[in-house]
Amino acid sequence: MCREMIGEAAAKKLKTIPLSNDIVSHRIADMASDIEQQLLGRIRKSPFFSLQLDESTDITNAALLLVFVRYRWDSSLQEDILFCGELPTRATAEECFRCMDNYFTENGLDWQNCVGVCSDGAASMTGRHRGVIKQILDLAPEAKWTHCFLHRENLAAKKICFAQLCEGMEADHVQLLYHSEVRWLSRGLVLTRIFELRKEVFSFLTDKKSPLAHHYTNATFIAKLAYLADIFSLLNQLNISLQGRNSNIFFVADKVQAFQRKLSLWSKRAHEERLDMFPLLSDILESSPQVKISHSVSQHLSQLAEKFAEYFPEDPREGHMWVVDPFSVDPTENDVALPSHLESQLLEVSTDSTLKGQWGKLDLGSFWIVVSKEYPLLALRAVKVLLPFTTTYLCESGFSTVATTKTKARSRLRASLEATLRVSLSPIPPRLDLIMCKRQAQVSH
Numbered sequence: 001m002c003r004e005m006i007g008e009a010a011a012k013k014l015k016t017i018p019l020s021n022d023i024v025s026h027r028i029a030d031m032a033s034d035i036e037q038q039l040l041g042r043i044r045k046s047p048f049f050s051l052q053l054d055e056s057t058d059i060t061n062a063a064l065l066l067v068f069v070r071y072r073w074d075s076s077l078q079e080d081i082l083f084c085g086e087l088p089t090r091a092t093a094e095e096c097f098r099c100m101d102n103y104f105t106e107n108g109l110d111w112q113n114c115v116g117v118c119s120d121g122a123a124s125m126t127g128r129h130r131g132v133i134k135q136i137l138d139l140a141p142e143a144k145w146t147h148c149f150l151h152r153e154n155l156a157a158k159k160i161c162f163a164q165l166c167e168g169m170e171a172d173h174v175q176l177l178y179h180s181e182v183r184w185l186s187r188g189l190v191l192t193r194i195f196e197l198r199k200e201v202f203s204f205l206t207d208k209k210s211p212l213a214h215h216y217t218n219a220t221f222i223a224k225l226a227y228l229a230d231i232f233s234l235l236n237q238l239n240i241s242l243q244g245r246n247s248n249i250f251f252v253a254d255k256v257q258a259f260q261r262k263l264s265l266w267s268k269r270a271h272e273e274r275l276d277m278f279p280l281l282s283d284i285l286e287s288s289p290q291v292k293i294s295h296s297v298s299q300h301l302s303q304l305a306e307k308f309a310e311y312f313p314e315d316p317r318e319g320h321m322w323v324v325d326p327f328s329v330d331p332t333e334n335d336v337a338l339p340s341h342l343e344s345q346l347l348e349v350s351t352d353s354t355l356k357g358q359w360g361k362l363d364l365g366s367f368w369i370v371v372s373k374e375y376p377l378l379a380l381r382a383v384k385v386l387l388p389f390t391t392t393y394l395c396e397s398g399f400s401t402v403a404t405t406k407t408k409a410r411s412r413l414r415a416s417l418e419a420t421l422r423v424s425l426s427p428i429p430p431r432l433d434l435i436m437c438k439r440q441a442q443v444s445h
């Protein structure tokens with residue numbers, strides 16, 4: 001076909017492409033090795049770096065530890081997969097830390113340069129005496145642990161008390177609302193679908209002679225279902241806004257604080273029987289004005305606000321707002337958490353018209369790297385604030401890639417899994433010319 005469409009010469013060139021499974025696997029390994037060497041070189045040259053880690057299991061129940069790194073390179077802050085290690089037994093704190101420490105030792109990375117570690121709140125990660133985080137912080141005294149904002153938001157939302165809203169429903173069906181542990185929130189749209197298909201669900205349950213069918217003829221039940229669909233939708237929107245690459249403490253803290261203030265506002269409005277901020281519930285109440293659930297909604301929102309305050313007790317931005325806008329924060333009037341000599345430098349930066357012209361054009365990381373040319377100590381302090389990860393989003397995305405790469409049909413993909421992930425996930429391009437000059441092409445037959 002190629003010969004007929006594009007000619008004999010092109011067909012001969014296509015024949016030279018190696019198609020052997022082993023050769024393709026070796027080429028992937030070569031590219032992954034080159035990418036890794038480039039990454040390690042960059043990390044060693046970066047004054048500081050931060051880590052994001054999580055553990056999970058693959059299709060064969062092998063325990064995997066996935067670690068991402070954020071570091072300074074050239075004029076920006078970069079994110080990349082550091083490694084994916086298979087744990088010899090289970091994902092215990094000892095095994096996870098040993099896997100990381102061995103990788104650091106083998107590749108000449110210094111724990112002293114680590115300024116941040118982000119993980120979920122699993123016991124193996126956060127154990128007080130032998131947790132992974134505790135062992136890392138013992139070796140990296142400048143590092144600070146960040147409990148993943150996504151995980152905290154999920155936990156806060158998961159603690160919603162459904163008892164009053166679901167009064168009269170069987171316990172088994174109340175429990176269904178907690179249908180997938182910490183990751184349950186990603187399925188919040190299920191409630192919206194149930195609400196939208198409530199007539200079809202009623203018909204189905206009636207046909208099956210289910211005792212649950214009568215709930216769908218109860219206007220109060222339908223109103224509560226509408227409210228749950230609305231609040232889950234809003235929680236999902238918050239969750240999605242916290243996801244993504246290159247986030248920092250200022251961006252995610254802004255989002256969480258805004259949602260907390262909304263909860264207080266919504267609770268107050270619900271107490272005043274103003275529920276227009278919940279569109280599905282509002283529509284139901286217009287058609288069924290006899291339904292009165294404003295008090296339950298107000299109390300429910302207050303409880304949710306309390307849980308958010310419990311899981312987000314501190315404001316990580318406090319004392320660091322100068323990093324976001326050094327031109328409007330006056331160190332003589334605001335707490336900038338800086339020693340006196342750096343306060344003086346901050347005053348100089350705040351009056352530098354050249355830097356102010358670049359401030360609005362660059363992201364925060366790139367801006368402070370520019371500042372480092374003239375004010376290296378102040379810029380270094382700012383970069384240390386911006387480096388730590390705020391979520392384990394990259395790890396979660398990485399495990400999704402593992403799931404699509406290592407399927408039942410490819411369950412033996414073990415030795416080459418890390419190489420495949422690195423080539424798939426790393427933004428660093430392999431140096432193909434350098435790789436190929438060391439290899440001889442093997443023509444497929």
